[in-house]
Amino acid sequence: MSTLLTADMIRKWAPVLVLIGLVLLFTTINPHFFSLRNFARITISSTPALMVAVGVTFVILMGSIDLSMEGTIAVCAVLFALILNIFGGSISGIGWLAIPGALLAGAFLGAVNGIVHVQLKIPSFMASLSLGFIGIGLSLLITGGNRILIDDPVFRSLLTFRIMGFPLMVYAALLCLMVAWFIQDDTVIGRNFYAVGGGEDLARASGLNVGRLRIIGFTLAGIFYALGAIFAVARLGIAETETGRNFMFTSITSVVVGGTALRGGSGGVWSTLVGVLIVNVIGNGMVVTGLPDYFQDGVLGILVIFAVYLSTDRRSLSFIK
Amino acid sequence: MRRHFPWITLVCGLLLVGLTDVRFLSPANLLGLATDVAPLLIMAIGITLVIYIGSIDLSSQSIANMTTVLTTIALPAFGVVSGVLVVAAGFLCGAISGMVTTRFKVPSFISTLAVGGIALSIGQYASGQQALHMDTVQRQQAFGWLLGKTAGIPHELMAAIIVALLAWFIQSHTIAGRIFKAIGTGEPVAVASGIHVERYKILAFALSGMFAAMAGVMFSVRLSGGSPTLAEGFLLPAIVAVLVGGTPLTGGVGGVASTVIGTMIVAVVRASMIYFNIPATGQQIFFGIVLIVAIASTIDRSKMLTVK
Numbered sequence: 001m002s003t004l005l006t007a008d009m010i011r012k013w014a015p016v017l018v019l020i021g022l023v024l025l026f027t028t029i030n031p032h033f034f035s036l037r038n039f040a041r042i043t044i045s046s047t048p049a050l051m052v053a054v055g056v057t058f059v060i061l062m063g064s065i066d067l068s069m070e071g072t073i074a075v076c077a078v079l080f081a082l083i084l085n086i087f088g089g090s091i092s093g094i095g096w097l098a099i100p101g102a103l104l105a106g107a108f109l110g111a112v113n114g115i116v117h118v119q120l121k122i123p124s125f126m127a128s129l130s131l132g133f134i135g136i137g138l139s140l141l142i143t144g145g146n147r148i149l150i151d152d153p154v155f156r157s158l159l160t161f162r163i164m165g166f167p168l169m170v171y172a173a174l175l176c177l178m179v180a181w182f183i184q185d186d187t188v189i190g191r192n193f194y195a196v197g198g199g200e201d202l203a204r205a206s207g208l209n210v211g212r213l214r215i216i217g218f219t220l221a222g223i224f225y226a227l228g229a230i231f232a233v234a235r236l237g238i239a240e241t242e243t244g245r246n247f248m249f250t251s252i253t254s255v256v257v258g259g260t261a262l263r264g265g266s267g268g269v270w271s272t273l274v275g276v277l278i279v280n281v282i283g284n285g286m287v288v289t290g291l292p293d294y295f296q297d298g299v300l301g302i303l304v305i306f307a308v309y310l311s312t313d314r315r316s317l318s319f320i321k
Numbered sequence: 322m323r324r325h326f327p328w329i330t331l332v333c334g335l336l337l338v339g340l341t342d343v344r345f346l347s348p349a350n351l352l353g354l355a356t357d358v359a360p361l362l363i364m365a366i367g368i369t370l371v372i373y374i375g376s377i378d379l380s381s382q383s384i385a386n387m388t389t390v391l392t393t394i395a396l397p398a399f400g401v402v403s404g405v406l407v408v409a410a411g412f413l414c415g416a417i418s419g420m421v422t423t424r425f426k427v428p429s430f431i432s433t434l435a436v437g438g439i440a441l442s443i444g445q446y447a448s449g450q451q452a453l454h455m456d457t458v459q460r461q462q463a464f465g466w467l468l469g470k471t472a473g474i475p476h477e478l479m480a481a482i483i484v485a486l487l488a489w490f491i492q493s494h495t496i497a498g499r500i501f502k503a504i505g506t507g508e509p510v511a512v513a514s515g516i517h518v519e520r521y522k523i524l525a526f527a528l529s530g531m532f533a534a535m536a537g538v539m540f541s542v543r544l545s546g547g548s549p550t551l552a553e554g555f556l557l558p559a560i561v562a563v564l565v566g567g568t569p570l571t572g573g574v575g576g577v578a579s580t581v582i583g584t585m586i587v588a589v590v591r592a593s594m595i596y597f598n599i600p601a602t603g604q605q606i607f608f609g610i611v612l613i614v615a616i617a618s619t620i621d622r623s624k625m626l627t628v629k
Contacts (some may be wrong), residue, residue, distance in 0.1 A: 063629050065430070120617040125430045126377070126570060130612040133557050139605055139606030143600075200629075250554060252431070262428065264629075294450060298442030301435035309425040 014310075015259045015274045022278060026285035033288045036165045043166055044159070046280040048232040050273060053181045053251040053258075055224030057272045058217050059124070060255055061184075063200065063264025064252040066118070066218065068128035069225050069251060071135020072109045073244035076102045076229035078139045081148040081239035084155070088280045091155040109135060110222020114215035128218075132248070139241045147240040150233060158234040169231050176227055180269045189216055197264025205289040253300045254279045256307045263312070279303075323619075327567045327582045334589040336401070338596055345596065352474065355547050358588040359481035360385075360543070362535040362581065364555055365531025365562040366488045367415075369580040370525045374504040375572030375624075376429035378526065380418055381533035382556040383437035384411050387444035388537025389547035392454040401463040408534045412439055415530020419523030434527075444549035452548040455541070464542040477539060484535060489577040491528070501525055505572030507624075561608050561615065562587045568617035 012153025027034040052069050059066040080102035087095040109131070117127040150156070158169040184190040192213050195203040204210050228247070233239045258275020282303075283296050341347040364381050371378040388407045395403030414436055421432040461468075469476050492498040500521045503511040512518050536555070541547045566583020568575025587608075594604055 004453075065431075065629075116613055116614060120613065121571065121622055121625075122613065122616050122620065123625075125428075127613065129379075130609045131615075132604050133612070134609035137602050141600070141606070217373055229555040249434060252434075256431075262431065292446070294445035295442050297438040301438035301442070303429055304431065304435045304438075305421050305425065308427040308431060312426050 001058075011310075012242065012259070015257065015271065015278065016128065017100040018257075019274055019278050026281070029285075029289045033269060033285060038284065038288065040166050040170075041161075042277070042280050042284045043170045044235060045283065046195050046276050047169050048228040049247070049250060049254065049280065050173050050276045051176060051224050051228035051231060052247050053254040053272045053276050054177060054269050055221035055228070056251050057180075057255050057267070057269055058120055058184070058193055058224075059221050060252075060260055060262060061197045061264055061267065062214060062217050063197045064124040064214060064217070065252070065262070066113065066128045066221055067125055067248055067252075068109070068113050068132035068135060069221075069228075070244035070246075070248045071132035071137075071139070072106055072170055072222055072225040073232065073247055074139035074241045075109060075135050075142070076106045077233050077239040077243040078142050078148065078241070079105045080226075080230055080233060081150055082142065084150060084152065085148065089150075089215075090152045094151075095152065095155075098162040099230065104222050106222040106224075106226025107219050107227070108222070110219040110225070111215060113222065114218030117218065118211040118214050124214075136241060136244070139244075143240060143243070147238050150237050150239065155234060156237060158231070169234055173231065176224070177273060180224070183220070184268050189213070192218060194265055197266075197273060199265070205301060249297070249300060252278055253304045253307075256304055256311070258310065261311045262308055324567070327565065327579060327586065330565070331582055331589065333584050334586060334593065338589065338593045341596055345592070347508045352478070353481055354588050354592055355585070356475045356478045358584055359477045360540040360552075361555060361558055361562065361587070362481050362584040363539065364533050364536035365559040365566075365580050365584050366485055366577055367529035367536075368559055369563050369566075369568055369575070369577055370492070370501065371429070371529045371531075372568050372570060373572050373576055374501050374522060374525050375508065375570075376422065376522070377570070378415075378418065378433045378533075379430055379531065379556065380414065380433040380437035380440060380530045381536075382552055383440040383444070383557060384414050384533040385537035385540065385552040386549050387414075387440040387447075389541035389544075389551040390444045390448040390453060390549055392538050392541045393455050393547035394447055396455055396459050396463060402458070402591070403463070405539060408531055411534020411537070412527045412531040415533070416523055416527035418530065419526030422526065423519040423522050429526075432529070435536050436567070441549060445563065448547065448549050452546060452551075454546040457545070460542065460545055464538075467539065467542050470520045473475075477543070480539065485530070485577060485581055488528075488532070492577050497521060497524060502573060505574075508574075557605065557608050557612070558591075560585050561612050564612060564615040564619060567619065569621055570616050571621040571624045573621070575619075611624060 056066050056069065080098045083101045084095045084098035087097055089095060113128050113131045116122060117124045159167050161168045192208060195208060196210055196213060201209060229243065232243050253271050254275035256262060257278050258271035260271050282299060286296060287293055339624060344350060368378050368381055388411060391407045391410060392403055395406055395609060399406060418436045419435045421427050422429045467476050500516055504518055504521060508518060537552060540552055563580050563581040564573060565586050566579035568579050
């Protein structure tokens with residue numbers, strides 16, 4: 001019994017140990033890695049990634065997958081910038097309407113994703129992949145391939161205004177993480193995500209409307225992608241189709257590396273925070289230690305394979321498609 | 322009825338565009354249309370084999386990207402052999418996807434995404450993140466046979482047809498092909514019959530990687546160079562071609578011949594969009610919707626107990 005408990009403990013805390021190990025490793029290679037300025041840099045790059053990864057965490061908890069984030073982020077970022085600029089260009093005026101506007105767009109795209117997946121009975125990876133392509137097409141259609149610049153100082157203060165060395169957006173993201181934690185642990189919807197991920201047949205037999213829950217899960221994910229899009233725009237001051245680039249692979253890697261199993265039912269948003277930090281520490285560490293950043297995709301590829309490998313209980317699985 | 326749907330769609334598409342402009346139906350134009358999609362056809366055929374066994378390959382585009390870079394780099398030293406080498410590299414990438422899927426039990430959409438990430442890194446590293454160009458003379462010496470025309474038919478198209486015939490032969494006249502069908506129709510039954518299912522699944526992924534690499538070679542010869550983003554935009558039409566052709570996501574039916582028709586449908590749709598003045602961005606949205614419709618109408622729901 002006690003050995004079982006420790007094995008479980010190791011599995012639970014392994015991602016945190018990996019994170020600490022990586023920080024120590026990069027610090028020994030280059031002491032400049034361990035500085036407030038560099039940590040601020042890591043958290044800034046983590047902020048949009050965290051929102052997107054938290055969104056897809058809800059979907060993965062149900063045992064589904066969402067590959068549509070690049071398209072959804074592109075659409076939300078572009079719409080956000082467009083609405084902001086139409087309503088005077090400042091978030092302090094009526095331009096604030098851009099925030100609910102982007103969140104609504106994210107919720108809408110997520111809901112469409114969920115409805116296509118549930119009602120047409122298409123596997124979620126393919127439904128969401130298709131909708132991701134459609135999203136990228138939509139944002140290209142809206143922008144005509146151009147960039148939209150945002151130079152509202154109030155909005156950019158998310159990046160420029162710092163408290164204790166960390167910009168405002170980091171605290172805002174932590175607040176959103178708390179909301180996600182609340183949804184996950186203290187709402188019926190959140191508990192039902194675990195129920196469906198842990199055993200869909202059982203959840204269905206208990207009278208749970210699984211289809212409706214899945215649609216809610218995808219909608220929630222869409223809202224968090226929109227938050228990620230807003231932070232990404234705040235970080236760069238630019239909204240374009242490219243804003244969504246690379247989020248799909250990195251966010252899923254983050255979730256899986258953090259310890260949320262792809263089959264669903266275990267893990268959660270705190271695991272995802274650890275996973276996002278691991279991925280961004282690796283990205284930052286590679287730059288600090290002088291490795292070219294394009295190795296990142298390859299390293300993440302190897303990382304995700306091993307994370308899924310370690311998290312899979314291979315005895316319980318017979319066939320993998 | 323469902324079996325005949327793809328070619329009826331193709332004929333209707335051709336007629337529809339032909340009605341607005343008769344020149345569209347001229348043999349020269351149709352030949353050009355088919356030649357244009359030759360690399361796409363080869364890539365789609367590879368993906369077909371993987372979907373045929375009920376899995377998915379999302380790495381094809383990245384492998385083709387990597388291949389365009391590696392071919393361009395290897396050309397001065399190895400000449401035509403560079404093509405053979407990179408096709409072998411594609412085979413290896415596919416085999417890795419297959420091994421990760423079967424041995425590590427990682428779902429294929431994740432394993433191929435991961436291997437695609439690795440291939441992308443290799444492509445970026447090898448190219449130094451810039452577009453590379455082939456030397457005209459060396460290209461002519463090594464791959465000149467791909468560029469000309471015989472009896473009015475471009476060699477690229479002939480090569481694609483030969484590759485398609487090869488894949489069709491593998492699928493319908495070899496033991497491996499029969500076993501692919503068995504896996505796609507019912508994997509548990511195949512396992513129970515004593516077939517080394519894992520080995521053949523790895524082979525299907527490896528072949529898909531190989532075909533993706535062939536597509537990359539053809540594309541880089543056509544454009545006389547390579548870059549880690551050269552084949553961007555191939556993945557969506559390639560998967561659409563497979564599914565529209567009539568190979569369902571659940572596998573077991575359809576196959577290479579269906580994908581040939583599916584690719585022609587994609588080609589006609591693309592051309593018709595130019596005729597009807599629909600911008601290129603509209604294409605992506607349209608193909609995304611077509612993909613959803615194609616999956617929803619062909620998927621075999623009796624094989625899926627729960628849809629995740």
